[in-house]
Amino acid sequence: MDKLDPALIARVAARYAAEGRFARGFVAGKLRRDPAGPAILRAAGVEGFGEVVDLGCGRGQLAVALLLAGAASAVTGIETAPVQAAQAARAGAGLALRVIRRDLAAEPVVPAADTVLIVDVLYQLPTAAQAALLVAAAAAARRRVLIRALDPGAGARAVLTIGWERLSRRLSPHAGAVVNPRPPAEAAAVLRAAGFAVTVAPCRDGTPFANVLITACRPGVPSPPAASECCPGAGPGTRCSPPAR
Numbered sequence: 001m002d003k004l005d006p007a008l009i010a011r012v013a014a015r016y017a018a019e020g021r022f023a024r025g026f027v028a029g030k031l032r033r034d035p036a037g038p039a040i041l042r043a044a045g046v047e048g049f050g051e052v053v054d055l056g057c058g059r060g061q062l063a064v065a066l067l068l069a070g071a072a073s074a075v076t077g078i079e080t081a082p083v084q085a086a087q088a089a090r091a092g093a094g095l096a097l098r099v100i101r102r103d104l105a106a107e108p109v110v111p112a113a114d115t116v117l118i119v120d121v122l123y124q125l126p127t128a129a130q131a132a133l134l135v136a137a138a139a140a141a142r143r144r145v146l147i148r149a150l151d152p153g154a155g156a157r158a159v160l161t162i163g164w165e166r167l168s169r170r171l172s173p174h175a176g177a178v179v180n181p182r183p184p185a186e187a188a189a190v191l192r193a194a195g196f197a198v199t200v201a202p203c204r205d206g207t208p209f210a211n212v213l214i215t216a217c218r219p220g221v222p223s224p225p226a227a228s229e230c231c232p233g234a235g236p237g238t239r240c241s242p243p244a245r
């Protein structure tokens, strides 16, 4: 499994030093163990993501990591939960990170950016809100949309992941209102209709979960540069083909 550079993880975690042991440990653990971080950083390639919008940014550790690694020139994080949004804003102090508090289900407004990230968020929204947010994300993204999503069709992994998510709603009131994963093909269809070339690949390496990474890029934009479970078949310098008609 790909790992993030431990020095980068330490630099990100240090920015949460004042947020208490739980937040600091959560951020470091997430960056250490979740395959989404390395897959997304790799997808930035040598040219980087440019301006990024991170929808449902949570505590902002991915945004901070992208900025500290030089993989994004600026990030706008959008988050509904007040505590997480405030922690993200504090962690990004002095970096090119701004955080907007917004309920994306009620107000699916996405600022224009080179790259739009939606990481582990869609399944927390009602179906109609997911569709509206995807359309807005596709319209806002000049180059790429990356979505980490829970695949409800992934057999036993899906049963386990959905069960875990439902349990965590009992344990934590902040875990989100619903557990509503939709087939990744639905998001892929919205992005293809908006002119993106789209790949869907497992993004669960080292975990028992049912996650996938949906990578959508405008024709001519380099696809993720390194082959891995998250980006099979993609090699350095390869380019997305135009979307299938």
Ligand SMILES: C[S@@+](CC[C@H](N)C(=O)[O-])C[C@H]1O[C@@H](n2cnc3c(N)ncnc32)[C@H](O)[C@@H]1O
Pocket: 030, 055, 056, 057, 058, 059, 060, 061, 062, 078, 079, 080, 081, 084, 102, 103, 104, 105, 106, 118, 119, 120, 121, 124, 125, 176
């Ligand atoms: C599982 S967390 C993922 C956080 C972050 N993307 C990450 O990778 O660490 C889901 C996040 O989506 C946020 N979220 C859920 N529903 C939202 C909504 N309607 N509007 C904005 N953010 C929302 C939650 O508050 C939470 O921070």
